[in-house]
Amino acid sequence: MPLTSEPLRKLGFLTIGLFDAADPRRGHESTLETIELGERLGFDSAWVRHRHLQYGISSPVAVLAAASQRTSRIELGTAVIPLGWENPLRLAEDLATVDILSGGRLNPGVSVGPPMHYDRVKGALYPDTAEAEDFGYGRVRRLLDHVRGEPATEAGGVEGFEVFSDRVQPQAAGLGRRLWYGGASLRSARWAGENGMNFLTSSVVKAESDTTDFAAIQLSHVRAFRDHHPDGDRARVSQGLVVVPTDNATAAQRAKYEEYARTRLPRTATPQGPTRLMFAPDLVGPSAEIAERLHGHAAFREIDEVAFALPFTFDHDDYVQILTDIATCLGPALGWRPAAS
Structure with a gap:
């Protein structure tokens, strides 16, 4: 099986950050410890996923603010923040603040669309404006403008002892080039390219x-994105598949991982639901086998960045084993070299 034209340049991972409702701190600490481990293993990036009104990370920006103070090198990303839950101006302030605290390591990923179960949550989320809210790409455009330093108001100037800015503050140099769009359609891929964003493509299209x-x-999404991006073939794309190497797993862990993948496999056979979602099979097995399957993946062959997703509901020790095997076995098999400490 031929290798990719270029070795894997950036290796990252994604975690959902689950917790027990009776002891939420333990789950959040586990997430932070996982990110710290990722830095020690030489990963280039760590990404967190949101979960609103669930027992997962509801405030990824706050979690990454904490992670920024417990790490020094690894890039920190969100995959992704659904902007239907956010005010773009306020989010821009939070993102810029965390980026500055991290020393310029933040990689915010966002998406659009109505919040999940909108009919059930709109009364709490937008009690007065639920029917007027626009959940289209314009919401991302507003965030981009705020982060990139476009005027947000005409009210800048001095009033007495107070000084006001016409732009969102703080302004974080370079953050505008590190914004990602998480897309699953050709339209999203094109839009992200036309607006100069980076592109996150996951295990769902x-x-x-x-x-x-x-x-x-x-692959068609990756190419459409780059065809419409000012940087062309140099435009950044990160692929996020569920990847579980078993090189150093115990027999019990291997059995658990294989069962997890087996129960999820039927959904990969045909398009699911009215939007015809296609799911990628989870990749479970020795690193050599996973590497061969990735080398045969048409989209993987055209990217040099990944953020492999950790499976949901596993134990902390499982994540330690999976990340260690990704960094020490799978990454090198893909031509990746760990970042220097």
């Missing part, structure tokens, strides 16, 4: 044509 070949669909 929309089957918008006759083909149900996941890798072919994902």
Whole structure:
């Protein structure tokens, strides 16, 4: 099986950060410890996923603010913040603040669309404006403008002893180039490219044509994004598949991982739901086998950055084993070299 044209340049991981409602601190500490481990192992990036009104990370920016003070090198990302839950101006302030505290390591990923279960949450989230809210790309455009230093108001100037800015403060140099869009459709891929963002493509895509070949669909998104981006083939794309190497797993861990993948496999056979979502199979097994499967993946062959997703509901010790095997076995098999401490 041929290797990619270029070795894997950036290796990252994504965690959902689950917790027990009776002891939420333990789960958050586990997430922070996982990020610290990732830095020690030489990973280039660590990403967290949001979960609103669930027992997961509801405030990824706050979690990454804490992580920024417990790490010094690893890049910190969100994959992704659904902007339907956010005010773009306030989010821009939070992102810039955390980016400055981290020393310029923040990589915010966002997406658009109505909040999940909107009919149930809109009364609490937007009690007065629920029917007027726009959940389209304009919401991302507002965030981009605020982060990139476009005027937010005409009210700048001095009033008595107070000085006001017409731009969101603080302004974090370079953050505007580190904004990512998480997309699953050709339209999103094109829009992200046209607006100069980076592109996150995950283990879920929309089957918008006759083909149900996941890798072919994902490849079409990568190419559409780069075709519409000012940087062309140099535009940054990160692929996020669920990858579970078992090189140093115990027999019990291997059995658990294989069962997890087995129960999720049926959904990968055909498009799911009215939007025809296609799911990628989870990759479980020895690193050599996973590397061969990735080398045969049409979309993987055209990217040099990944953020492999850790499976949901596993134990902390499982994540330690998986991350260690990714960094010491799978990464090198893909041509990656760990970052210097």
